[in-house]
Amino acid sequence: MIALARAILRRGFELIERPFERLFGPALNPLAQLGALGFFFFWIVAVSGIYLFIFFNTGIERAYESVEHLTRDYWFHAGVMRSFHRYASDLLVVMIVVHLLREFAYDHYRGVRWFSWLTGLPIIWLLYISGITGYWLVWDKLAHFVAITTAELLDWLPIFGEPIARNFISTGTLTSRFFTLMVFMHVAVPLFLLFIMWVHILRISRPKVNPPRMLAAMSLVALAGVSLWNPALSQGHADLTTAPVEVGLDWFYLPVYPLTNIWGRGAVWGFLGAFSLMIGLMPWLPPLRRAKPAEVDLAHCNGCARCAEDCPYEAIRMVARTDGMPFPTEAQVNPSLCVSCGICVGACPSSTPFRRSAELRTGIDLPDRSLRMLRERVIAAAAMAQSAPRLLVLACDHGGGAAHDAGTVGLPCVAMAPPSLIDFILSRNLADGVVVAGCAESACYHRLGIAWANQRFNRRRDPYLRTRVPRERIATIWTSALETKRFEDEVAAFRRFVSALSATRSTPSATPTMAASADTGRSRHPGEEVGS
Amino acid sequence: MSKALRTCGQFIVIVALFASVAALADWPVYRQTPRGTAIVILTFVHGADRRAECRRLTPEEIAKLPLNMRRVQDCPRGRRPVYVELDIGNEVAYRASLAPTGIAGDGPSRVYQRFALPAGQYDVAVRMRDTTRHEGFDYEREEKITLKPDQMFVIDFRAEPAGFLFR
Secondary structure, three states: OHHHHHHHHHHHHHHHHHHHHHHHHHHHOHHHOHHHHHHHHHHHHHHHHHHHHHHOOOOOOOHHHHHHHHHHOOHHHHHHHHHHHHHHHHHHHHHHHHHHHHHHHOOOOOHHHHHHHHHHHHHHHHHHHHHHHHHHHHOEHHHHHHHHHHHHHHHHOOOOOOOHHHHHOOHHHOOHHHHHHHHHHHHHHHHHHHHHHHHHOOOOOOOOOOOOHHHHHHHHHHHHHHHHHOOOOOOOEOOOOEOOOEEEOOOOOOOOHHHHHHOOHHHHHHHHHHHHHHHHHHHHOOOOOOOOOOEEOHHHOOOOOHHHHHOOOOOEEEEEOOOOOOOOEEEEEOOOOOOOOOHHHHHOOOOOOOOOOOOOOOOEEOOOOOHHHHHHHHHHHHHHOOOOOOEEEEEEOOEHHHHOOOOEEEEOOHHHOOHHHHHHHHHOOOOOEEEEEEOOHHHOOOOOHHHHHHHHHOOOOOOOOOOOOOHHHEEEEEOEOOOHHHHHHHHHHHHHHHHHHHHHOOOOOOOOOOOOOHHHOOOEOOOOOOOO | OOHHHHHHHHHHHHHHHHHHHHHOOOOOEEEOOOOOEEEEEEEEEEOOOEOOOOEEOOHHHHHHOOHHHOOOEEOOOOEOOEEEEEEEOOEEEEEEEEOOOOOOOOOOEEEEEEEEEEOEEEEEEEEEEOOOOOOOOOEEEEEEEEEOOOEEEEEEEEOOOOEEEEO
16 A cells, blocks of 8 residues: 555656756756755745844734734835745745655655654644744734634643633733743744754765755745745734634645634544654554665775765764774774665775685675675676677666666666776676666665766766776666666667767777767766766 | 756746745635634633532541641542533523543533524523532523624633623
8 A cells, every 4th residue: 555655656756857857957956955945945934034033023912013014114125034934934844745755755764764754753743833833923814713723723632721712712811921922932943843854864974955056046036036926914913803714824834724624623633643653653664674784894994984985874984993904994884774775885995896806805795785796797697698789787776777687787776886897897898888777866766876876987986987997888877767768768879879989999080979968867978977 | 958048947947836835825715614604602611619518527537647637627629510501592502511620620621612603693591500409500691692794702701700701
C-alpha cells in the first residue's frame, strides 16, 4: 500500500520535475531546493515579523488599529512587509509539504534517514502553531474565527479547567493579558521552530540551507511583485457580538478548521493524531533492508580524510591512529549512519583497480559490493560486449540506466566508481567508451553522488581523473528510473559519437561533437558539468 | 534558448506560483453557517453542591485520627453533577448532567455548546439543578429573544447574584 502510494507519487514528481529541470537547470530547479527555500522563507518571515513588531500595539484595544495603520498609512514599506510576512509564511508551508511528499516519493525517509524524517514532524506542528497565533494577533474577523475555533478544539481536550472559548463570548471576558500571551507565543514558538530546523539537518552532510543566489533574488522580486499586486489586508474589526461566519480563510494554515464543523472536534483531533502517528512510524513501515556498512582496512588507509569529506551522511569521522602507522588519523565508520552507498570507496586514493596484489584491497570498502567484485564485474561485462564500438555502462541502482542490460555494471551510486576505474577500462582496452549513468540530476538518491562524480571526472575533485584518460570517451547520463527511453536514446547517441571518434583517428581534421547539450538537461560530454 | 529568455521563463513560473499562493491565502471564502443564521452559545462554569453534607465526627472518630489531622467535621471532597436543560422554540436543544471536573471530581462542571439557528424570534428556556433535589430546578429563566443574522447570542450563568445571563 505504502509502496504503491510512493510509486504513484514518484511518477507524479518525475512528470513535474523534468520540465522544471529543463527550464531552471539542475542547479536552480526549485524542486531540488525545497529545504533551502524553506529556510529562506523562514528568514523572510523572521525579518518582516521583527519589522512589523515595531508598529504593532499588543493591547487588545489597539492591535487592530495598529495593523490597519501600518497597512494603510505606511503601505509602501510596512504594508509590503506585512504581505511579505504573510505570503512567505504560506510559501514556507508549501515548501515543507512538497518537501515531505518528495522525500516520501523518492524513499528518502527510511534507514538512516529516519532522524531527519522524524524531526520534520515537530517542525510541521510548530509551524502551524506559529501561523495560527499570528492570525490571532491581527484581531480582525478572521482572528475571531481562528480564536473561537482554536479554543473550541483545545477545550475538547480534557486539560483546561475552564473552557478557553469562554474568553471570546463577550468583550468584557477578553483581556490584553491574553493577547500578550499570544504575542509571546508568536515569538517563542518560531524560535523553537528554528531550533528544531537546526536539529532536523544535524545528521546531513553539507545541508542546503541557502538557495542559489539567482533563485533567492528571483523569489524576493516575485514576492515584492505579488505583495504589491495583492496586499495582505485585514477582514474588519473583530466583533464579539457577531459570529465570524464568513471569512477569507488561509487554506495553507487553516484547512483543518472547516473540518471541525463537518467532522466534529474529536474527529479532527483523531485525524491529527493519526496523521502524526503515521508520519512518525513511516520510516519503519517496512524498515529499509540495509547492506553491510563500509569497513576500513587500516593497512590501506593513510588517514587522508577524503572519504569523510565526501560522505553525504556524516557516517565517517577521522579519529586518532590506533595501529601505530605513521599517520595522525584513521577513518572510522559509524555503522548506524552508513547506507552503503560506496561514495567513500570512490573517494579513497587506494581504490585503484590497477593494483596487482593477490586480492584487491582498498582503504575503505563495502563488504557486500567490494572494489574487487566491481573490477571482476567490469571485466566480465566487457567480455560480453561484442558489437563495435564497445560501450561499458556503470549505472547506479536508482537511475534510468539500472534497467539497461548489455555491458552494464550496477553500483549503489555512480560516485562509488573511482576515476581510476575509468582509466582501467579504457587503458586496458576493455571498452571504447564508458557511460556513467546516475539518477536525475536534481534528484540524486545519495544527494552528492552526481556532484562528486562530475567533479572527479572533470578533474576538479580529488581523486582526479588522470589526464591521460580521454575525457571524450566518457559520457555522463543523468536520468530518473522512469526515463529509460531517454537513457537508451542517449546511449545510442554516444555510441554513434564514439564510433565517429574512432573513425577520426585516421582523419584528425574532423572532430565529432555530441548533439546533447546542457540546455536540454541531456548527457554532458565531454568535460561538461552540472551547473557549468 | 538564450539565457535572458530562460531567466524570463524562470521568473514567470516563480511569479505564477507565488501569485497562486497569495490568491489561496484568503480565497475561496469560507462560510461557517448558512446565510441568515445566528449562533446561540450555552456556556458556563459552575460548581454544584458537594456530594453529601458535612458530618460532625464522633469523639471516637476524632480520637482515631492522627494528632495533626484531627478535625471536627468530615466534608466529602467530590461535587454533584450539574443538570441543565435548554429549550429553544419549545423544542429540546440540550439536556445534560455535567460531571464535575478534576481527578477527584471536586472541580466545577462546565459546558460550552453552540447551536446554529435561522434568524428570527424564539422562546428560550434554560434550567439548572445543582443541589440534592431530584425534581424542580434551582435556577431557571425563560424569555422570548430575537436573533439577527450572524448574531452571537450567549447564555451564561453567574450564581451570584444574577443566575442565567442572556447577552
